[in-house]
Amino acid sequence: MKLQTLGQVIRHEELSSKVYYLVLKAPQIAKQATPGQFVQVKCSDTYQPLLRKPFSLHEIDKVDGRISLLYEVKGQGTKSLTKVRVDDYLDLIGPLGSGFSLPPRCRAILVGGGMGIAPLLPLAEKLKEQGQEFAAILGFNEVQKVYRLEAFQKLGQVIVTTLDGSLGEKGLVTQPLERELGSEKYNIIYACGPEAMLKNVSAIADSFGVECQVSLEAYMACGFGACLGCVCQTKELTGPTYSRVCTDGPVFNSREVIWHEG
Amino acid sequence: MKVKMEVDIGGLKLQNPVLTASGTFGSGQEYLPFIDLNRLGGVVVKGLTLLPKAGNPPPRLIETPSGLLNAIGLQNPGVDYFIENILPELTSYQTKFIVNISGNTPEEYGVLAQKLSVPGVAALEVNISCPNVKAGGLVFGTDPDLVAEVISVVKGHTNLPVIAKLSPNVTDIQEIARAAEEAGADAISLINTLLGMAIDVETRKPVLGNIVGGLSGPAIKPIALRMVWQVAQAVKIPIIGMGGIVSAQDALEFILAGANAIAIGTGNFINPRVTMEVIAGLEEYCQKTKTEDISHLVGLANPLKMR
Numbered sequence: 171m172k173l174q175t176l177g178q179v180i181r182h183e184e185l186s187s188k189v190y191y192l193v194l195k196a197p198q199i200a201k202q203a204t205p206g207q208f209v210q211v212k213c214s215d216t217y218q219p220l221l222r223k224p225f226s227l228h229e230i231d232k233v234d235g236r237i238s239l240l241y242e243v244k245g246q247g248t249k250s251l252t253k254v255r256v257d258d259y260l261d262l263i264g265p266l267g268s269g270f271s272l273p274p275r276c277r278a279i280l281v282g283g284g285m286g287i288a289p290l291l292p293l294a295e296k297l298k299e300q301g302q303e304f305a306a307i308l309g310f311n312e313v314q315k316v317y318r319l320e321a322f323q324k325l326g327q328v329i330v331t332t333l334d335g336s337l338g339e340k341g342l343v344t345q346p347l348e349r350e351l352g353s354e355k356y357n358i359i360y361a362c363g364p365e366a367m368l369k370n371v372s373a374i375a376d377s378f379g380v381e382c383q384v385s386l387e388a389y390m391a392c393g394f395g396a397c398l399g400c401v402c403q404t405k406e407l408t409g410p411t412y413s414r415v416c417t418d419g420p421v422f423n424s425r426e427v428i429w430h431e432g
Numbered sequence: 433m434k435v436k437m438e439v440d441i442g443g444l445k446l447q448n449p450v451l452t453a454s455g456t457f458g459s460g461q462e463y464l465p466f467i468d469l470n471r472l473g474g475v476v477v478k479g480l481t482l483l484p485k486a487g488n489p490p491p492r493l494i495e496t497p498s499g500l501l502n503a504i505g506l507q508n509p510g511v512d513y514f515i516e517n518i519l520p521e522l523t524s525y526q527t528k529f530i531v532n533i534s535g536n537t538p539e540e541y542g543v544l545a546q547k548l549s550v551p552g553v554a555a556l557e558v559n560i561s562c563p564n565v566k567a568g569g570l571v572f573g574t575d576p577d578l579v580a581e582v583i584s585v586v587k588g589h590t591n592l593p594v595i596a597k598l599s600p601n602v603t604d605i606q607e608i609a610r611a612a613e614e615a616g617a618d619a620i621s622l623i624n625t626l627l628g629m630a631i632d633v634e635t636r637k638p639v640l641g642n643i644v645g646g647l648s649g650p651a652i653k654p655i656a657l658r659m660v661w662q663v664a665q666a667v668k669i670p671i672i673g674m675g676g677i678v679s680a681q682d683a684l685e686f687i688l689a690g691a692n693a694i695a696i697g698t699g700n701f702i703n704p705r706v707t708m709e710v711i712a713g714l715e716e717y718c719q720k721t722k723t724e725d726i727s728h729l730v731g732l733a734n735p736l737k738m739r
Contacts, residue, residue, distance in 0.1 A: 171465050172465045173465055173466070174466055174703075174704060174705060212702070217497075217498040217649070217650050218497065218498065219495055220495055220498055220499065220500060220649055220650070220698075220702060221495055221500065221701060221702060222701070222702060263466075263704070388490070389491060389493050389494065390493070391493055391500060391502070391698075391701040392456075392462070392700070392701040392704075393701075394462055394463075394465070394704075395458065395462045396456060396457055396458040396462040396463070396700070396701070397455070397456060397493075397502070397504070397701060398478075398487065398492070398504050398507050399492045399493035399502055399504060400490075400492075400493070401487070401490055401492065401507070402490065403489075403490075410486075411486065412486060412487055412490070412507060
């Protein structure tokens with residue numbers, strides 16, 4: 171069950187410009203967490219920012235009781251988080267949300283864009299642990315903004331794309347995705363990244379008739395289902411409805427999601 | 433010294449004066465991983481309407497300095513679903529459940545009141561102040577005659593204590609409070625959120641899907657406190673004060689201003705255990721100041737206290 175606990179900072183470093191890697195000792199969260207779940211972090215002791223900020227679990231080490239987070243400095247929350255030092259304690263709520271589900275005998279292709287790679291690493295670890303085959307397509311803007319690549323490469327086959335072609339294939343993740351799906355080796359896609367990417371990946375999944383699970387991002391207040399602030403539109407038998415990204419998600423079957431126009 | 437923490441809010445007997453504000457606490461079950469609901473004074477359940485309500489399109493939230501703007505739009509499964517599926521699960525708790533209701537017409541408020549006058553519901557909070565829906569809500573809360581009409585219809589359909597939840601988005605809060613009291617309200621709760629907005633300079637458009645939303649959090653506390661103070665001078669019925677409370681000190685300010693009980697809303701999102709900390713803090717303050725009964729503190733900030 172989710173809980174509020176203090177996590178001790180074990181490691182905190184800037185991986186590339188404005189992108190940070192934070193390792194925390196939080197045994198109770200690590201013990202229960204599954205890939206695709208997240209934590210709500212109190213980034214400051216003041217009212218600036220007021221709300222906790224949600225971060226996907228990037229690593230779940232049940233043996234050592236550790237979790238890690240990957241974040242990019244964007245607003246006040248992430249900015250104040252950069253000031254946290256090793257041995258400091260952070261107020262955490264987690265593990266939250268419903269994560270990825272792994273059908274038996276899945277041949278998975280993981281698709282991550284930028285920060286969206288974060289929740290895919292524990293998934294890759296889980297797939298490897300279960301002896302299931304997978305490949306990962308990780309997209310970044312440019313070579314200077316590539317991070318955590320080795321962590322994925324240790325676990326399996328990785329295809330890298332950059333928008334400017336400075337590393338790996340030039341372009342978007344969708345190009346190698348279509349090519350790989352053409353090989354008919356895969357029966358499930360797990361994706362996380364910007365909404366435009368998820369929408370395109372979801373359309374590709376449909377055209378190949380492959381199941382696709384997407385991890386969505388949303389502005390949240392509570393993170394545990396009380397405020398109804400983080401909803402996305404989903405398809406239900408009774409028609410479109412608003413589902414909570416924090417508890418109904420953040421992982422949804424892409425066929426349930428109603429994507430925005432444009 | 434044993435401090436008397438029990439309070440009576442117009443017939444609603446609470447084991448302590450700490451409630452949760454409607455819309456921030458679900459039906460209470462969302463907080464089970466973090467706190468013992470049985471220790472709360474009471475839970476004010478998320479607002480219900482006669483029919484299910486989908487709510488507003490996202491984005492529904494945006495943080496502002498020390499505050500939170502929301503435009504949820506009363507998303508709820510409807511009163512019948514609540515009575516059949518949620519209420520039965522709440523009866524195992526000792527805490528009091530107060531149900532917040534919103535109607536499109538005075539008659540709808542009456543139907544809601546009647547349907548909810550069942551075991552397990554301790555009181556009704558009449559939402560005449562939601563800023564995020566087109567019909568009902570705020571429309572009723574800004575006109576003293578409509579306030580009186582809605583409250584008397586509700587009173588005519590229930591024997592439960594009726595709490596009128598007032599909006600701060602009015603010119604004269606005392607006039608509205610008096611109208612509610614004269615119409616038979618057993619208590620008043622205030623404030624609901626303050627109407628506000630935010631604009632994204634990149635897209636050059638309002639951030640919220642609903643364009644405007646309700647502001648809550650520490651940013652609104654001084655305004656809420658001032659309004660509780662004003663209403664305390666205007667009416668004799670008990671007051672539930674709320675608006676930006678995140679600590680026992682904040683809660684004490686409201687009590688000293690004239691609130692008989694307090695509610696915590698946005699504070700629960702930041703610290704889901706805040707209600708427990710506030711209860712402990714209030715008790716500690718009473719012990720430290722040799723106050724035998726927390727109700728002795730109500731309105732003490734006013735030297736001309738007439739209540």
